Amino acid sequence: MDTTQRTEQQRSADRRRRELLEAADRVVLREGPQASMNAIAAEAGITKPILYRHFGDKGGLYAALAKRHTDALLDSLRAAVDAPADRRERVEATLDTYLAAIEARPQVYRFLMHPAEGAPTGDQGFDVGKQWAPLLRRMGEELAQVIEERLDLGPGSQQLARVWGHGIVGMMHAAGDWWLGERPCSRAELVRSLADLLWGRLAAAGDKVGSPGF
């Protein structure tokens, strides 16, 4: 009985929290990452202090929001990586999944990429790269794990896999960011070009005539 009641309270709190997150989501989607706490509270039909009671500070809210989207995106990516197909196809599917996601919701994507914020007052510590972009870090780690599980890389494989994981994710991210801004080609072409890069076409390409002497 009291259990049900307790869970009832907790459920209510959780539901509130989800509603707040969804409101925040809408505002961020509309106004971008610099959305103010006031705006988010207004969207949720309440006032600021409640947000602070639920999430501590702006960073907390953003972290919670980021976690939702990050989890969702990572699920999609896992599905693509785990698809039953050969390696090249899986790589292309993964790239395409990521690019489709950022194409569909640029605002969300942009929000996920720079929880820069930095505590506005106090906070001198700084610690480069520590809290930078959780999404990129998580993607890198997950990809590293997949690589290490699936590929036979000989000695030092774990470290190599991690470097590659973060490197590939960074490649995907930077290329996607640039592509989203300039739209120089179709998504399929971009995917193909990146996969070609990963497949060693850079090393295999011939020099152009008039390459530097020596």
Added chain:
Amino acid sequence: MDTTQRTEQQRSADRRRRELLEAADRVVLREGPQASMNAIAAEAGITKPILYRHFGDKGGLYAALAKRHTDALLDSLRAAVDAPADRRERVEATLDTYLAAIEARPQVYRFLMHPAEGAPTGDQGFDVGKQWAPLLRRMGEELAQVIEERLDLGPGSQQLARVWGHGIVGMMHAAGDWWLGERPCSRAELVRSLADLLWGRLAAAGDKVGSPGF
């Protein structure tokens, strides 16, 4: 005569500007990218409005500051890319140059990466990826140019080169960021691993036993 006086005045203004930039540099180096205009002005021994007269707004100051460092780093990178050596060595030298730079001055590097800012008031437009990270964009474009000049990539080479330029830069950046935070290996090992990735070892590696059926 008046010419000398004019140039004298301009020189004086330019010197002031450089002094202000150096002061800003020290503050950013010490406090990170969220350094306040007040702090910078204090470091320079003056007050805020002068900064605004010289740089317009915070974005202007940051842009000027970023340009200095970006130009310097790009010069180093160009030297590495243009070294008289075979392709693999040049690629490794370029990676190493970049990584050495971010290793030497993490604060500066971190500052260069997120001029996120976003106009604090007004400004709904948003335009994803437009003003994101000038340094990454510039590096990507420059590398694309080098690739397109040097390599024979067949039809569509220009677009391919640009994708690769931004992709490689992103790979370097993300791997460097992660490496700087965790220091899981030496710089040389990181360089070697990344070059291996670019050389197609991902595609060449064998499957591990117990890979998913189908």
Added chain:
DNA sequence: ACTTGCATGTTACTTGCGGTAACACGAGTG
């Protein structure tokens, strides 16, 4: 029934930063 406790909600405030207006001094020029 009355009080206690707790979550939820409010208004009103403080602090700090980006940015600006208005004023003040010093030097060269008719």
Added chain:
DNA sequence: CACTCGTGTTACCGCAAGTAACATGCAAGT
């Protein structure tokens, strides 16, 4: 001597993060 122009100041506005103090509704304890 008046004029203006560059350099500097103080004092202010607006806005957003974050907090304190107060109000209310609802379950439980006696």
